[in-house]
Amino acid sequence: MILTVGATGLLGGMITDRLLDQGKQVRALVRQPNSAQRFDAHGVETVTGDLKDAASLDRACLGVEIVITTANSAARGGDDNPETVEDQGNRNLIDAARAAGVRHFVFTSILGSDLNNPVPFLRGKAIAEQYLKASGLTYTILMPDLYMEILCPIIVGGPVLAGHPVTLVGEGKRQHSMISMADVASFAVAAAGNNRARNRTLMLGGPEPVSWHDVIAVYERLLGRQIDVRFVPMGEPLPGYPDFISGVMTALETYDSVIDMDALSHEFGVAQVPLEESIRRQLTAVPKKA
Numbered sequence: 001m002i003l004t005v006g007a008t009g010l011l012g013g014m015i016t017d018r019l020l021d022q023g024k025q026v027r028a029l030v031r032q033p034n035s036a037q038r039f040d041a042h043g044v045e046t047v048t049g050d051l052k053d054a055a056s057l058d059r060a061c062l063g064v065e066i067v068i069t070t071a072n073s074a075a076r077g078g079d080d081n082p083e084t085v086e087d088q089g090n091r092n093l094i095d096a097a098r099a100a101g102v103r104h105f106v107f108t109s110i111l112g113s114d115l116n117n118p119v120p121f122l123r124g125k126a127i128a129e130q131y132l133k134a135s136g137l138t139y140t141i142l143m144p145d146l147y148m149e150i151l152c153p154i155i156v157g158g159p160v161l162a163g164h165p166v167t168l169v170g171e172g173k174r175q176h177s178m179i180s181m182a183d184v185a186s187f188a189v190a191a192a193g194n195n196r197a198r199n200r201t202l203m204l205g206g207p208e209p210v211s212w213h214d215v216i217a218v219y220e221r222l223l224g225r226q227i228d229v230r231f232v233p234m235g236e237p238l239p240g241y242p243d244f245i246s247g248v249m250t251a252l253e254t255y256d257s258v259i260d261m262d263a264l265s266h267e268f269g270v271a272q273v274p275l276e277e278s279i280r281r282q283l284t285a286v287p288k289k290a
Contacts, residue, residue, distance in 0.1 A: 002192060003064040003102075005029045005051070005093060006071035007039070010149070011108070014185035015068055016044060022189070029060050029071075051089025052079065057096035066192050067097050068106040074121060086124025094128075094135050104193050105137045108184070111145045111203065111257060119247075129201075140197040144184045144204040145177045145257050148278040152178070154245065155212070156219050156227075157282055165228035167238055169246070170253035172212035172231070177205025177259040180273035190268040197268075205259030207272040218276050222283060 002019055006012035007028035019026050020042055027045040039046050049056030051071055061067065071093075073085035090107070097105050113125035132139050156166050187204055191197035220227050232238060234253060237246040265272055 001025050001027055001045075001064045002066045002068060003027045003029065003060055005060075005067065005069035006108075007044075009070060011181050011184060012070040014181060015070065015188050017042075018185055018189045019192075020044065027060070027064065029057075051092055052084055054092040054096065057092050058099065061093075061096045061100035061102060064097070064100060064102055066104045066106065067093070067102050068108075068188055068192055069093060070108040070188075072108075072121075073124075082120035082124035086121060087127050090124075090128035091131055094132055094137065098135055098137055103138060104140070104198075105132060105135075106140045106142065106188055106191055106197075107132055108142045108144070108188065111143045111205075113143065138198055140191045140194075140199075141201040142184060142187060142191070142204055143201060144179050145206070145259060146179070146252075147184075148178045148180050148206065148273075148275060149282060150181075151248075152215055152275075152279060153282055154241075155249070156215055157279070160219055160223070160227055165230050166216060167230045167232060167240075168212050169232055169236075169238060169249040170234050172229075172253075174253055175209040175211055175256045175258050176252060177209045177257055177261070178215075178275060179204055179206040180278045182278075183270060183272045186270040187264075187268055190270060194268075202264065203259050204264075205257070205261050207261060207265075207274055209256070209258040210275055215275065215279075218279050222276070222280055 002024055004012055004016045004026060007016045008030060016026055016028055027047060028039050029049050030046050031050050033048055047060045049060045073080045073082055109125045109129055110122065113122045113129060115123060115126045117123045117126065129141055159166050184204060187202060216227050216229060234250060238249055261272065
């Protein structure tokens, strides 16, 4: 039995679907009973629980051999925050998995997690990684770079389709190994129960590093038109965006994150999604205007 935590999210849903395609027996942790309906029809066992409720995690882990978690507080609010989810919530899940005799724990972190990081979310991920490594559980930690499906539409796709210019911080020339969520799902499934992934931290990027200018060029090619691009100096906020996005874009202009994925992709048998294919899928999914 494989327990997926975060199965109602995009990445967690992809992982759950792929496990089912492989004929695996899957149990999904859901926070609300009505969320179970989407899984019931596909033969996924569900258990209601929450990372903040340790007792519910004990029930969820009963009889489980592998845990794969993608749960995080990034898109939540209220009582769900880096302290209650990334830190204490993950501790609760790790403790429950250890008590249940789980033999492999696959944890989805993020590139840039660090115990000294001033961003609570990234610091919370690092705390969870440290706790997992010290738990005695066999683990695999996935550390993906930027998700193509999240930041590309926010910074480029959304404004362009709305008829607005694209605004970048600095020069937008830094190189980052943006990765498709589909690739992260593939690595998570390939790692689950795999001796090659035993007690390893896997740095995950896309098939090639790209800059924001590369991203814009792909949109221009697929849309068949030139995109108006504007720039704001480092330290200035991005107009129309929340402080968090401005902070992310500013941080991305201070370093390059280039990850050579050839060896790892070959080792785990993952054929990666190129940037252009990811953006094409994003544009295809956009509803046509009447």
